[in-house]
Every structure is written in structure tokens, then in C-alpha cells.
């Protein structure tokens with residue numbers, strides 16, 4: 339019997355765009371629009387939010403038992419000790435985070451995170467029972483085959499320390515050239531890459547392949563079920579746009595209004 343399909347994941351990273359006060363205001367609006375939203379209430383979809391570090395505990399408290407998950411945009415590869423300025427997976431777990439992002443293109447490019455660091459951070463997430471949102475993607479626009487090859491190599495390298503660490507992974511396919519752009523990568527490209535990568539995470543039950551990179555309203559329905567969700571950045575800053583994405587998930591997945 340095939341494994342049940344995991345819940346559609348709609349994730350938002352606020353990166354360093356919104357300050358603390360604005361983050362809390364935004365999240366209050368999100369909580370209102372998410373309350374009783376059919377896509378979430380039916381269990382068809384799940385919403386996770388990755389705010390700035392300073393607001394993690396406040397958002398976990400505000401989310402309460404709504405089912406909306408909160409997570410961090412980064413973590414240390416170590417769990418404890420003399421690592422000035424770092425935040426461990428142990429601490430994130432203790433304050434109620436459920437997700438943590440690992441390997442985003444900006445961390446690789448601006449903070450010199452290489453494959454070795456990404457692998458160490460992925461293991462730190464899994465051993466602390468945090469679901470990693472592992473970002474992979476080709477740096478330059480090219481063919482589907484090239485993108486799949488690059489993503490597979492990044493995934494294999496990221497998992498090198500984690501063979502004995504169980505737990506699902508949310509694999510975020512983020513072509514680097516589509517991050518911060520005016521529009522997402524072409525639908526057919528996204529569909530083909532996401533569909534190809536599904537088999538690569540199938541060994542970890544509950545894992546999903548989602549798409550990020552200028553994602554917004556109108557995209558989920560264009561992906562024809564080949565992606566298990568979206569990872570949103572700028573185009574979720576307007577809570578109304580996030581509502582439209584959830585409406586679309588409900589419509590595509592046939593959830594009664």
C-alpha cells in the first residue's frame with residue numbers, strides 16, 4: 339500500500355525583513371486568517387513560520403495550540419558549549435520550535451556555509467527532533483537535468499552524517515536564480531525538478547519536496563501536485579497574499595469551504 343500523502347506544507351521565512359514589533363503584528367494577522375481556515379482545519383495543509391531569532395519564543399507562545407508551527411532560520415551544529423553567539427538545536431527544541439532551516443543559499447553565499455557545515459547542521463536538527471527545511475538548488479539557470487543533478491548532490495552531501503538519525507525532511511527546492519526575483523522559476527521547470535526529487539526523500543517517511551523562490555499566490559495551483567507545498571519569502575509579507583495561497587491549496591486539494 340502506498341504511504342499516505344503528507345500534509346501540504348506552506349512555509350514562510352521572514353529572513354531579516356521584519357523587525358520584532360512588525361513580526362508580532364504580522365503573526366497576529368496570520369493567526370486570525372489561519373483560524374478555522376479549511377486547508378489547515380481539515381489537516382490537508384500545515385503552516386510553518388520562521389521568524390527572526392528574537393521573536394521565536396513569542397511566536398511559539400502566540401501560536402499556542404493552533405497547530406501553526408514555528409521554527410528557526412538557522413542553528414548551530416553543536417548542542418552546547420563555548421560557541422559564542424550560536425543558538426543550538428537543544429535550545430530551539432526547548433522553546434518549542436518544530437522546524438529549522440538548513441543550507442539556505444544566502445547562508446551559503448554570505449556566511450560561507452559549505453557542504454560540511456550544512457551536513458553538520460542537518461544532523462544537529464535531526465538529533466534534536468527538529469524537522470529540517472533543507473534548501474537545495476542550482477546557482478545558475480539551466481536544464482531540468484542539471485538542476486536535478488545539483489540538488490541530488492547537495493542532498494546526498496547534506497545527509498552524510500545523518501544515516502542513523504531518523505525523521506522526515508522538508509526539502510525546499512530553491513533555484514538560486516529565482517530567489518529574490520520578480521517571479522518564480524517557470525512552472526514546468528519547478529514541476530519536473532520537484533517530481534524528480536520526491537523519490538530521493540522517500541526513504542524518510544513524512545518527507546516532502548516544496549518549492550521556494552519568489553513563490554506567491556497563483557503558483558501552487560500551477561504546479562499540478564508535483565510539489566508538496568511552497569516556501570514563501572517576500573510575497574507572504576502581505577497576510578492577504580498568504581490567505582490566497584491557503585485558499586488555493588484548499589481549492590486544489592478539494593477541501594470543502
Ligand SMILES: O=C[C@H](O)COP(=O)(O)O
Nearest residue numbers: 351517518551552571572
Ligand atoms: O526563504 C525563502 C526563499 O529564499 C524565497 O524568498 P523570496 O520568495 O523572497 O524570493
